[in-house]
Amino acid sequence: MKKTAWLFAIMILCFILQSSIIHFFRINGVAVNLVLVVLIVVSLQTNELVGASCGILVGILWDVFYTSGFGINTLILMLIGFVSGKLSERVYKADFLTNLYFTVLGTVFYHFIFFIIHYFLKLEASSILYMGKSIIIEMVLNIMILYPVYRVKGYFLRKYKVKY
């Protein structure tokens, strides 16, 4: 229980960093998605219950502050947390490459669902073409930030001897 509370605190901290500091380090107008990366790493290390609830927590914050329709980010992040948590039993989660594959797929999944939902909310279909380059840049940035996140996770696991 205490471990999960810490994870929630970390997720909230990541969200605050994401919405305040990170956008000053935009490359080509694209910001790295720290929340998504941390969510995937956390979900892979834990289980689907923790993953989904972390996703819901950050998603709600995100939607309350920035989205005009409530629920888009909550839905996507919940699903990402849930699926990575679910699959974590069947993959070798201590491997960096596993985390990398999940990050790449997670980024694509996030933007795909985001686009689908907004398409039904009257967004122009051609906007995915404009966004294609940004999505690829974001994916590269996500992979770049995944490595430090992954190392920090390993450090915490070793230092506090946490078992999941």
Add this chain to the structure above:
Amino acid sequence: MIKHGKLINLTVIILALTLLVTIGVTTSGHSTFFEGTGFGNIVAPIQKVFYSVGQIFSNSFESLFSISKIREENNQLKEELYKIRDENLDMKRIINNSEALKLEYEIIQNMQYDYVKSRIISRDPGNWFGRFTIDKGSSDGVKPDDIVIEAIATDEGVAKIGLVGKVTDVGYNWAKVIAINDINSSVSFNVVRNNESGVLKGKIDGIIEGYFFSMTEDLRIGDEVVTSGLGEVYVPNLFIGKISKIEKTSDLLTEEITVEPAINFEKLFEVYIIKVSR
């Protein structure tokens, strides 16, 4: 008895469906659903601190990288200074008769509105839309649909007022702002020189495009564009930007323009909120 694992699966599916419905319901109109909760009131002050730290970081990084360029720039600037001194006298004469002064006068006339100075505390974490939150809310009398502007310095050294966007949702000590280059934003505009009017809309890639209500004859790149006040959301004569591209529409009757905003949306920090009584 349902198993533990199955229960979680079921909950996630039900939640997902509920959220899908919520998205549909809340997207039309303002999402006032969560304003009563204390969420924003707690997180907003923390974000404010982090945002200021980020601002300092960003500025110091910039000055660090620019040291090598400074000498080169210095020489260029000296040359330019002499040139500009010569031109200055001519310019003064021109300005006296030009639209710039008229525009400035109109803007000053319109600054009788009650306003609040405010800081941006966070930005939309995603890469799709241009929304941000500010540190003033209902406690300072900010209301939804209030107008957000920024004072800027142009080449001529005139501090014009540039339109940033409008307030959409208000919490106790924070408010959501939608920028004019957001895809969901539209502004009615006027071209200062010939009073042609139309509507500007944000695009997904962060540019602002507009169309005219009627056929236009005399458009030039660089024409200044201000709000017209139609629709009663924005007050008239707020400076938006300059026309940077003119294109014929497919029926070849009207024109579509791209407007380069006077404001750098990437580097916003302090904004003013005009309170309009409606």
